[in-house]
Structure formats: C-alpha cells, structure tokens
Amino acid sequence: MEDAISGKSVLVVGASAGIGRESAAAFARAGARVMAVGRREEKLRELADDVELEWCAADITHPGEPQRLVSETVRVFGGIDILLNVAAASPMVAIVDIATDDFLSVFASNVVGPSEVCKAALPHLNENAFVGFVSSETVGRPRHGLVPYGVSKAALEELVNGWRVEHPNIRFSTIRVGATIGTDFGRDFDGELIGRFLDEWIRGGHLSAEMMNPLSVGVEMAELVAVAYLQPTVGLTDFSLRPPGPLASLG
Secondary structure, three states, X not given: OHHHHOOOEEEEEOOOOHHHHHHHXXXXXXXOEEEEEEOOHHHHHHHHHHOOOEEEEOOOOOXXXXXXXXXXXXXXXXXXXXXXXOOOOOOOOOHHHOOHHHHHHHXXXXXXXXXXXXXXXXXXXXXXXXXXXXXXXXXXXXOOOOHHHHHHHHHHHHHHHHHHHXXXXXXXXXXXXXXXXXXXXXXXXXXXXXXXXXHHHHHOOOOEOOOEOHHHHHHHHHHHHHHHHOOOOOOOOEEEEOOOOOEOOOO
C-alpha cells in the first residue's frame, strides 16, 4: 500500500479512537496525507503525536460542522481522494425503553451526519475518488439492545445505495464490520445490560467465539480501501470484516 497511496489525500471521519483511529494511522504510515476528524480534541492530538497527519475536532451532528471539516480538509489538501466515514454511536437499550431524543441522536450520528459530510465533500472529490461508509453486521440480524443502532446502519446502507444512484460517476462502498472488542463504541454501555444481552446474542447465534481488535480491523480496512481506490475501473460496492472461527456458546 505504501508506494501506491503515498501523497493521496484521505479524510477519515470518526478517527478519535478505535477502528477509525487505526485506519487513519495506517493511511498516514503508508505516506498518505490524512485529515483525522473526531469529537475529542485530546484524542486527536494524541494520534497526531503518534503519526504525521492533520486533524480537525468536529461533531458532525451539529449544523455547519460537516461543512467546516470539509473546508479545512480542502484548505490543507486541495481535494479529497478517499473519504472514509467510520463515526458511529448508540446506546445499549431495548426498543421499548429508548427515549425519542436518544433515537434521533443515533440517526444524527450514524446516518444524517455522514451524509452531510459526503454532501459537503462532493464538489471536492478528486478524479477516481473512493467514498466508504462503515456499517455493521447487525444489519438484517437484529440483536437485543442494539436494534436502534442496527436500524440506523440499515438506513445508512440504503443511503449509500441512494448516493450511488444519484452520482454513478463516484465509487461508493459499504463496509460491514463484525464483533470488535477494545473500541470506544460501548464505553457507556451498562454492565448489567451487557451481561443480559450477551446471553441473548449467543442464544441467537449472533456472537463469535473470538472477536477482532481495532488495530487489526483498522489496518485491514485501510489496506482494502487503498486497493479499491487504486482500481478505478472496478467498483467495490460492499465488503465485510468479520471474526473467523466458530460462534460463541453458553456451554
């Protein structure tokens, strides 16, 4: 990846921690010019201390923020070769218990915000640009406690289809990610609920015995996106990163 992606401009949204952070770092180590975007400035500063990249603290759910972060990227790089949307958020909650504002917040983070970033970036995408949206293996396989999240990711996938229909000259891709431990995604999950819902996930055959880690997933994602970008005559519309091996068992 190093020689081929060197000098290309990459915008990673959701790079404060976890998979997004590791993807941004992998692109930077390969010589790409990277703009890492996230909500937490201190985390972005730490990332910039580890690898050479640009960063912009922004909350894509706030009006004007998607446009600001894209403007900053264009000011620094002049254009965008790869746009990778990794940002995601969700409470762990049963459908019957989720508050309306929380449900709307999930959609703002996982659907509307990424779409607004894409809309702002559209005029600044370089020739043969690649745009990836990170989804989840929970789409089509709902699991206890994460239904609002899965619903939002299903909406995101249909949004990607819509972007592809309206702008067929641009390569849009859905990247589904399976069970990964060590990310900040579940940092606010209630411990008691996790224990209860995990049993349900295992009973339903939704949980792998082994889980992936953010470093491996982030590096692999960056490498696959780089390969996709470098093949402009091929559209990699969907791919998945899932843990290998058997499913988890209650026994």
